């Protein structure tokens with residue numbers, strides 16, 4: 653089963669609108685010869701429509717970093733799936749560990765957000781990952797199992813056809829500490845078999861499972877060489893288009 657590699661940049665709370673547009677412009681030029689890889693960037697909500705307009709006709713895809721699950725209403729400061737879709741996004745990152753850690757997002761909330769995304773045709777990127785403490789206590793698989801089972805509870809296979817799962821060990825995010833090949837291999841294998849157990853073999857075979865956590869041009873080739881790693885979700889190293897392109901071109 654061949655899965656198109658997915659290399660995504662999560663720009664987190666970096667870049668003003670003009671800065672985001674400029675980086676997207678450079679990235680688009682650098683990506684003109686990129687083939688058979690899905691490249692995506694996720695700027696802030698404010699930059700989303702500006703960057704989406706600047707990416708028109710380009711191979712680079714765009715996503716949001718979050719959404720709120722209600723359709724509309726008196727929810728000060730929140731942004732709905734419809735609004736994100738209308739701004740031009742194709743993907744949406746859901747349940748990033750920073751959202752779980754700083755904004756109290758639970759697996760149940762993540763599940764509602766995935767539902768809201770699917771309802772408007774946004775492709776969800778479900779982020780999961782264990783903390784250092786959970787790993788040390790040998791609760792990695794238990795944690796991931798719960799994040800996946802609860803986050804994807806109640807969905808039919810057809811609803812999840814565009815799902816991307818992003819494994820991001822919390823202790824590897826922004827720390828420069830990448831998980832070892834062996835650690836990544838074991839988790840991705842586990843996740844693929846979990847998707848099979850929860851849904852079906854075909855679904856598990858076709859769903860992209862990407863790795864995130866201190867991915868850099870220097871380590872991406874090794875990570876992408878691991879069976880069951882279908883791409884990367886990149887934070888810091890995606891902010892500069894000239895560095896990010898060396899991750900996208902990992903195979904060259």
Ligand SMILES: O=C(CO)COP(=O)(O)O
Pocket residue numbers: 662748820824825826827828864865866867885886887888889
């Ligand atoms: O959180 C991440 C992507 O969503 C990873 O961030 P870093 O690549 O900066 O470690």
